[in-house]
Amino acid sequence: QVHPMESGGGWVQPGGSLRLSCAASTNIFSALTWYWYRQAPGRARELVARIDTMDKTEYPDFVKGRFAISRDDPNNMVYLQMDSLKPEDTAVYYCSGKILGWEESYWGQGTQVTVSS
16 A cells, blocks of 8 residues: 655745645655645535656646746655745645556645735
């Protein structure tokens, strides 16, 4: 089993930055594609970043240029650097790992990000 654990959330003013961390000690870490999702109250869960096993990254347009996902396989860590934060970025952020082609996904408990003045 894989049990991701997010950390690094908190409160920031608009325009500020946060770096989220996701730790997932497992022998299959390097075989996983990693994602960051977020969910705000009353809204659907949405994907904000993806990184595959070859360090290829993808982002939706609404975070492109502001968010950056990275991975550190020897330490079983994945990160989300968030810059130029906006109030609409307020949500619970989750990391998730998946082996492409397999049905099962692994999810953390989430970390709260609040952006307000």
